[in-house]
Amino acid sequence: MDIIQLIAIVKKKIENEIIIENIKIEDKSFxxxxxxxxxxxxxxxxxxxxSSELKKMNKVDANKKIYKVLDKExxxxxxxxxxxxx
Numbered sequence: 537m538d539i540i541q542l543i544a545i546v547k548k549k550i551e552n553e554i555i556i557e558n559i560k561i562e563d564k565s566f567x568x569x570x571x572x573x574x575x576x577x578x579x580x581x582x583x584x585x586x587s588s589e590l591k592k593m594n595k596v597d598a599n600k601k602i603y604k605v606l607d608k609e610x611x612x613x614x615x616x617x618x619x620x621x622x
Contacts (some may be wrong), residue, residue: 539563539579542613546581546606553605555589564618578615586622595621 537545543561551566562582562588562612583602598621603610 537577537613539565542547542609543581546583546609550583550585550603552603554585554587554601556585558586560584564575565615566617567616577613579613580616580618581614582618582620584620584622590621 547559547561550556552619560583562584564580564582566578570620587598590601593601602619606614606617
């Protein structure tokens with residue numbers, strides 16, 4: 537899977553499972569380019585969300601909800617994920 541496909545899948549899954557007003561997903565894979573744990577086909581994503589639903593939750597529970605939605609992608613295609621909720 538390439539990064540464009542992964543971003544599209546992540547965006548769709550989040551939009552289908554969580555009430556969001558806006559979402560932006562950035563590829564930050566270059567940050568891990570020379571790390572020992574870096575693997576081909578695994579990406580680093582930065583997800584910026586505006587979500588009244590997640591904003592009402594504490595930060596840990598909000599992140600857990602996102603991780604649950606993206607469980608398959610986290611296991612197979614995502615090396616690292618950064619989540620910012622507004």
